[in-house]
Amino acid sequence: DTAVSQTPKYLVTQMGNDKSIKCEQNLGHDTMYWYKQDSKKFLKIMFSYNNKELIINETVPNRFSPKSPDKAHLNLHINSLELGDSAVYFCASSQVTGAFTDTQYFGPGTRLTVL
C-alpha cells in the first residue's frame, strides 16, 4: 500500500500552459506539504495544509495555487507555466503540524518539464 502517492510521475508541457499535480496520503495524517526540488537538488518548502487549512505559504509566485479538498488530499495547480518552474515537486505528509520530531513522509515526486 502506497502511503503518499502523487500523479502524474512525469509531466512535460509547453510554456504558458496550466497543469495540476495530485497528491493523496492514506496514513491518516493531518498535515500535508508541497516541496520543490530544483535542478541542483535543493529542496524547499512551498506550502503546508493542516486539516484542509493553509498554514504555510512561502514566497511562491501566485501562479501556484494549492487546494486541499480533504485532509487526505492536496493538489497543486500551476498557471501560465514558465521555464523556471521545471523541477521535481514532492508532496509529503506528517501526523501533526507543530511537533518538531514528527516525521514527514514523502511521495515519489512529480518531475515537471516546461518546454
Add this chain to the structure above:
Amino acid sequence: AQKITQTQPGMFVQEKEAVTLDCTYDTSDPSYGLFWYKQPSSGEMIFLIYQGSYDQQNATEGRYSLNFQKARKSANLVISASQLGDSAMYFCAMRVLANQAGTALIFGKGTTLSVSS
C-alpha cells in the same frame, strides 16, 4: 538565520566499511528536530532517522546512527557496514517553526554517497 550545512558534496566508501556524512545546523530555537533522508537515483525521498533537540541519547535505526553533538550543532549520519544499495544522495534536514501556525523542514544541499565493491 536557520540553516543546514552539508560540506561534503561526494563521499566514496568500500562495501562493508563505515561512513560518516557530516551535517551542521544553525538555529536559535531551543526546540527542533533533525532528520536524515536518502534519495536514490530513482528519485524518491526515504526517511532514515531523526533526533529531537531534547533527546539525550543518539538515535539509531538498524545500520544508521545519528551522532548528535548539541554544543557543536552537528548531527552526523553514520552508516555502518555499507552496502551497494546505500549509493544515493543523503539529505540532512531540520524541522523548524515556519510561522506561528506550523513547522517545515529546511534541507542541506545533500551529499552523494558512492559505495563500491
